[in-house]
Amino acid sequence: MKNILIIGAGRSATACIKYVLNQAAKFDWNVTVADFNIDLAEEKVNGHPNGTAARLDVSQVKERRALVGAADVVVSLLPAFLHLEVGHDCIDLRKHLITASYVSKEMYQLSEDAKSRELIFMGEMGLDPGIDHMSAMQTINEIKAKGAKLTSFKSYTGGLVAPESDTNPWHYKFTWNPRNVVLAGQGTAQYLEDGKFKYIPYMRLFKEHETIDIPGMGVYETYANRDSLLYKEVYGLEDIPTILRGTIRAEGFCKAWNALVQIGLTDDSYPILSSDELTYLEWMEAYLDKDIEGGSVRERTAKFLGETPDSEVMDKLAWMGLFENEKIGLKEASPAKILENLLLEKWKLQPEDKDMILMQHIFEYELEGKQKRMTSTLIMKGHDASDTAMARLVGLPLGIFVKLVMQGKINKIGVNIPVEYEVYEPVLEELKEFGVEFKHEETDV
């Protein structure tokens, strides 16, 4: 094997491309970086002798298949809904495929075809999903190996801004797809607590948040992800009474975001008529409960939310500009789109800003009649807005896994996610060289 194709050269691809080019120099591989925007691809290849930039419109089947056909391993960093097309190419042309996205039902359906052709189709090989799976499975298997019985598994991840770059009342900046941040949590969160199903609908999700304490960092808020139940089987925890996966945010975030949810501003299902002509203040007024009378829009919004006009929550909303007489300027946009557009500048990572990834797993288990609790915590900060911890933690596992596949060290064929020793052990081991290390604390309960 000699040729690697990386499709997608956007911000999230930087760390992966850099790592793979470095390895390519060592092992004499060729790396093709393909993007719709060839300038972007060229910028990322940056004249590296083992690298080639290519222009690719993924909707053009012929071009796409020509590039896939010339590769041995394909990394797709496209938006998740585009992976499947590339997956079919890889089946037809007998190529390995690696992505950092959640594996869709449709992609899983390619598993038998991939197996019969001895192809490795690895998904969820980034940060979350990715490093979360690998680090959790490593500890789960260690605990099981002691002969202990797991009684609870909770796992939280957050892509945040580092305290030294935290300059706004939300204590948050965008380090990932802003649209996904605005729509996060829609649907109903499902998890298991003491052997019982628990459901939290979206409209209650940010209200019923919890807190965790990250050693050395302090208290953060968490809210439940939609899909915790899925991971019972995937993690080999069929009989575990409690399993929950969640998202980490700074203190105070959830209550204020809940205010936006309760007003109705995160809805993406309908356009606001004449939204380009409205000001943010007029838009807010359109959502006021008409039974609440008297006072400014800010005062009436506060009353609706059960807040005082100068509460922390109201300060956060005001800081966003929701009570300003400035035009929205977007045509027929959904509330969620308006919100995303408003936050895009406000929550923008400035060039010198450092982002920060927090991940914490909390395991509870029974060993020799004793109840134990173990936390496993990762804290990692980025360097600046172009070299973020987020991009590194998504890109490095991808890159390391590409190397392992190129070296013929991976035997796991079919569609998989990184939950097996053969996969997570070498990836986590090499990640340590990049400072990605979990701290473990064990206590009696």
Place this chain on the structure above:
Amino acid sequence: MKNILIIGAGRSATACIKYVLNQAAKFDWNVTVADFNIDLAEEKVNGHPNGTAARLDVSQVKERRALVGAADVVVSLLPAFLHLEVGHDCIDLRKHLITASYVSKEMYQLSEDAKSRELIFMGEMGLDPGIDHMSAMQTINEIKAKGAKLTSFKSYTGGLVAPESDTNPWHYKFTWNPRNVVLAGQGTAQYLEDGKFKYIPYMRLFKEHETIDIPGMGVYETYANRDSLLYKEVYGLEDIPTILRGTIRAEGFCKAWNALVQIGLTDDSYPILSSDELTYLEWMEAYLDKDIEGGSVRERTAKFLGETPDSEVMDKLAWMGLFENEKIGLKEASPAKILENLLLEKWKLQPEDKDMILMQHIFEYELEGKQKRMTSTLIMKGHDASDTAMARLVGLPLGIFVKLVMQGKINKIGVNIPVEYEVYEPVLEELKEFGVEFKHEETDV
């Protein structure tokens, strides 16, 4: 023209079929009643000399087109999403088409084809939509004819149970599609108030209800329908500052239904795992806010809702059986499906029960410098569970309009809804013979 085809012989078709058969005897028309269940069609035709029952699987194009081809006028009482296929048949085979459903965007796209073939495609020719359009337009045009300027139009309709048959704490029974009742209001209500857009998201809809006073009946609650803005142009009220359409429910209904919404029980978007094995009580427990501790599931649910355990709202929930240790018995059902199934028996119209339709339009207008207010109110009760006011008020406008078309009295070709004098005047006039009469009250404001 001699032949009428009525597709669909379910409960909602009874009054329409009966009326059309009566007219057919007078005018020597043939009426074919087609249904997937031919027994049902035969039962409705009931040996009438002008009637024929036919078995029709609407997915069978050949059968369907044979029946449509033999008719002059087609009435589709199919579920709304099936009208379009029949619409295409009617275009190809040059037949008039009448339905009681909301006209879809796709159906409107057939308008030019219908016009060029001189076909009448009339939709929204039932109760709501139907009689609401016709009665509103009649009064709107009368007010305009006086030289007055309309400043506000609000219109409310409710399909309820008559007070003498009201035997449960919700003061509600099903007289129409139960699924639609459970899902009612999902989305975001949009209307216009004092020249400003207003938005009420679903999670706030039943909380922010209003009240109206129906002369002789007392106070009822109303909540906004999704789509009020659409009717500004349709009703020729382009410049009106206030327009709102809403649904009528008994006092206390909205607060209790809001409790179900807040808990999350009206969601139709995901299945409850192992729902057949759970009891209603366990299901409710799965939705409890975990921060609320102590007490029974009923007590904790009350706390979550800000109610006392014996409040009216809690009594309504308990009456439904939500706190019973009885098995749900439905496999992998969505919350909304479980709720519908639970209510199906509890809210069933008993054989002797009378239903009741309430409709009220409230017009405000300026005439010769004075502010006036006019209410136009319809109250109609059914006879029993098989001869409901609902079925009559849906079926009679359809039947009357079929007659007008058969008689060649309608010139309005293309896809339309009944907002023009030529259409509403004769229909409303004949409806009076069936006791469908609006009472008007005019007052100075």
